[in-house]
Amino acid sequence: MSLLKDCINKKKTSSIPIWFMRQAGRYLPEFRDIRSKNTDFIKLCLNPPLSKEITIQPLKRFKIDAAIIFSDILFIPYALGQSVEFEKNFGPKLGELDYGHVLNTPDEDILLKLNPIYELIKITSKEKILDNKDLIGFVGATWTIMVYMLNRISPKKKLDDNIYNHPNEKELIRKIIHAQKIHIKNQVENGASIIQIFDSWAGLLEEEKKNKYIYQPTKEVVEYTKSLGVEAICFPRNIKSYKEYCDIVNPSAINIDYEVDPKKIAENINIPIQGGMDPKCLLLDKDEMLKNAKKYLEIFKNHKYIFNLGHGVMPETNPDNVKILVDFVKDFK
Numbered sequence: 064m065s066l067l068k069d070c071i072n073k074k075k076t077s078s079i080p081i082w083f084m085r086q087a088g089r090y091l092p093e094f095r096d097i098r099s100k101n102t103d104f105i106k107l108c109l110n111p112p113l114s115k116e117i118t119i120q121p122l123k124r125f126k127i128d129a130a131i132i133f134s135d136i137l138f139i140p141y142a143l144g145q146s147v148e149f150e151k152n153f154g155p156k157l158g159e160l161d162y163g164h165v166l167n168t169p170d171e172d173i174l175l176k177l178n179p180i181y182e183l184i185k186i187t188s189k190e191k192i193l194d195n196k197d198l199i200g201f202v203g204a205t206w207t208i209m210v211y212m213l214n215r216i217s218p219k220k221k222l223d224d225n226i227y228n229h230p231n232e233k234e235l236i237r238k239i240i241h242a243q244k245i246h247i248k249n250q251v252e253n254g255a256s257i258i259q260i261f262d263s264w265a266g267l268l269e270e271e272k273k274n275k276y277i278y279q280p281t282k283e284v285v286e287y288t289k290s291l292g293v294e295a296i297c298f299p300r301n302i303k304s305y306k307e308y309c310d311i312v313n314p315s316a317i318n319i320d321y322e323v324d325p326k327k328i329a330e331n332i333n334i335p336i337q338g339g340m341d342p343k344c345l346l347l348d349k350d351e352m353l354k355n356a357k358k359y360l361e362i363f364k365n366h367k368y369i370f371n372l373g374h375g376v377m378p379e380t381n382p383d384n385v386k387i388l389v390d391f392v393k394d395f396k
């Protein structure tokens with residue numbers, strides 16, 4: 064058992080569980096060292112000995128309770144045969160979506176492309192440093208993957224109306240869900256003990272479209288994850304009603320963003336809560352940072368709560384601050 068699983072399953076824990084989104088990444092000098100010698104991000108993710116090392120780097124520094132695999136949500140479009148590139152200082156660039164190709168990608172091709180990720184999970188889960196801790200696998204939510212695959216996100220983070228109602232839309236959604244299930248199953252079979260579902264663009268969708276693009280697909284993926292005996296934590300970033308989301312999608316735990324009022328969340332939502340604090344707090348001086356952390360810890364004192372942030376650790380974060388924060392949360396009574 065682990066602290067995270069105990070918390071999610073509403074058991075008493077000796078301390079508050081803690082891990083960070085983007086804990087394995089650009090703010091760590093030991094990561095930058097590996098990254099500078101490996102300029103192709105996709106190849107680096109698909110190199111199991113190296114991606115294993117990056118996955119466990121934060122555990123070597125901090126008393127955190129979980130590792131998250133060093134990978135990316137865009138490996139699903141990649142596995143479906145769409146070209147994916149990561150350009151420095153620009154972010155991901157996906158090629159034109161070829162429906163014929165994507166919709167007809169056989170499962171064997173998906174597995175062949177994603178196999179190094181399963182190898183990464185297999186070798187990482189055997190590491191001693193992960194004893195009694197979780198190895199978190201993840202997928203992007205159907206909606207967020209669809210947004211990337213359709214290349215419909217402008218630099219102003221506005222959606223283009225053409226995103227809806229393509230003649231092949233229904234098939235595309237089914238294919239993404241199918242690939243998500245394959246990816247989750249293989250992560251779990253190789254040692255991922257919890258799955259997090261990232262819906263980073265949930266906040267962009269119009270209210271009346273939520274059921275079709277967010278609730279129904281994610282509910283299906285969450286149910287599938289649970290059927291494998293594994294907890295599913297969802298992060299529908301900036302969604303208007305976390306309460307409605309939880310009532311319909313029914314995740315094992317919910318990660319909240321930093322814009323939502325944590326007091327309202329504590330009042331309205333009964334399932335275990337994760338995250339919330341603004342990642343920018345880690346850029347403040349120590350006292351200010353801890354004051355913010357304490358706010359979340361106090362608000363969720365009578366709740367099942369996993370400490371995390373309201374989005375990923377920022378690249379300019381000083382790792383010393385991460386250590387101070389982790390030690391503070393671990394000592395909080």
Ligand code: CP3
Binds near residue numbers: 085263
């Ligand atoms: O959390 C972790 O430490 C594990 C690894 C992880 C990465 N991406 C590595 C990464 C995880 C969980 C993700 C998820 C992911 N990827 C999301 C959902 C979470 C979120 O941030 O909203 C999204 C939307 C993506 C897509 C993506 N990948 C973007 C937009 C970018 C570029 C911008 C950015 O934040 O860096 C990436 C690249 C990426 N994924 C990097 C890392 C470490 C940076 C690559 C580099 O070193 O240049």
